[in-house]
Structure formats: C-alpha cells, structure tokens
Amino acid sequence: MGSKAMLMINGGEPQAVAIGQSLDGVKLIAIQGDQAIVEVGGKKRPLRIGQHAVGANLGDGSGRVSLTADARGHFVTTGQVNGTSLSFMVDTGATSIAIGASDARRIGLDTSRGEQGTVSTANGRTTVTRLKLDTVRVGDITLYNVDAVVMGHDMQPALLGMSFLNRMEMQRDGGTMTLKKRF
Incomplete structure (x- = not known):
C-alpha cells in the first residue's frame, strides 16, 4: 500500500499504519517488498504478509508475558516457531502445540521425519504428524x-x-493472562 502497511496488532482488526507511525507499541520503520520492518520493544524485526505484530507481548526481560483477551475472550498472541513468526491462540484443551499444514510448510517443518497419528479434536478425528519443535x-x-x-x-x-503451557505458571485476572516460565 505504498508508504502504509496493514498490521494486525495484538489480535486486533487490521489497520493501515504509515511509515514512522506507532500504534499500540509497534512502529512501522520501512516497507521492503512483501515485508514490513517494525520496531517492537526497541527491537526491529521483519513481518511478512499474513504475520501479526505484537506490542507489549514481546516482554521486558522478566520471563513473563501478559496476554489480553480479544473480544471473544480468546487469548491470541504472536510468537515464533524455529525463528519464524506464527499467530497462536492459547488452548488449555490441546495436548500439544497444533499447527496447520500451510503454516508448517511456511516455517519449514519436515513432516517426513515425524510420526503419523490420529487425534480427537472438537471437530472430530483427524490425521496429524507428531514432531518436536526446536x-x-x-x-x-x-x-x-x-x-x-x-x-x-x-x-x-x-x-x-x-506442551508449552505445562512449563508455565499461568495466572488469569479477568481479561488478562500472565505466563511465567517455570523451567
């Protein structure tokens, strides 16, 4: 969009942000091809089309992360898997991290090295590949x-x-969830 990028910040609605403009702790530094360079918490990072920017959720060195519930009451955040940005929704009913097929390809996960299996989900039984994320x-x-x-x-x-959340202390206070690494 020329000198503007459409950013979704902290799970919010997409918003047009101009180069040099800050919104919810995210500053758009530059646009280069199919990516936007943003500054969050004093750190610059590239975001490709389809990725989400995170404001306060990048942390402050305390080993804690505070998440805010969206309008539906879900805790959505952006994280990284093997160094690649990925949007997550906290799900205490999921045994492990669950990633869709196209995101797995984008991240570069080698499913041929995983173990095939079947799991029960809210939508019924489905085939999955079990693996470890670095x-x-x-x-x-x-x-x-x-x-x-x-x-x-x-x-x-x-x-x-x-598989991620079991290694955290989780505390919920209304529309805020705080995660703190236990081990």
Whole structure:
C-alpha cells in the first residue's frame, strides 16, 4: 500500500499504519517488498504478509508475558516457531502445540521425519504428524524441544497447547493472562 502497511496488532482488526507511525507499541520503520520492518520493544524485526505484530507481548526481560483477551475472550498472541513468526491462540484443551499444514510448510517443518497419528479434536478425528519443535518463543519466554502436531489441513491461528503451557505458571485476572516460565 505504498508508504502504509496493514498490521494486525495484538489480535486486533487490521489497520493501515504509515511509515514512522506507532500504534499500540509497534512502529512501522520501512516497507521492503512483501515485508514490513517494525520496531517492537526497541527491537526491529521483519513481518511478512499474513504475520501479526505484537506490542507489549514481546516482554521486558522478566520471563513473563501478559496476554489480553480479544473480544471473544480468546487469548491470541504472536510468537515464533524455529525463528519464524506464527499467530497462536492459547488452548488449555490441546495436548500439544497444533499447527496447520500451510503454516508448517511456511516455517519449514519436515513432516517426513515425524510420526503419523490420529487425534480427537472438537471437530472430530483427524490425521496429524507428531514432531518436536526446536524452539518456541512467546515474548521473552523461549522453550526448546517442544512437542507439536501438524494438522493435515490449514487452521488459523495455531494452538498454543499444554506442551508449552505445562512449563508455565499461568495466572488469569479477568481479561488478562500472565505466563511465567517455570523451567
């Protein structure tokens, strides 16, 4: 869009942001081809089409992340899997992180090295590939060797399930959820 980029910040509605403009702690620095360069928490990072920017959720060095519920009451955030940005929804009912097929390809996950299986979801039984993610980062929290499943179909957002959340202290206060790394 010329000197503007459409950004979704903290799970909100897409908004046109001009170069140099800040919105909810995210400043648009530049537009280069199919990516926008944003500054969040003093750190510059590229965002490609379809990725989400995060304001306060990048953390402050405390090992904590505070998430705010969206209008539907869901806690949605942007994190990284193996260094690639990915939108997550917190799901305490999901045994592990669940990633859609197209996101898995975009991240570069090698499903041929995973274990095929079947899982029960809210939508019925489906085929998945179980594998380990090298790194999962949400804010200042980075976990290594995290169990995940790649769904046989696309889904948005990915589910931040218990393979990540079990390693956190979780505290909810109304529309805010705070995650703190336990180990």
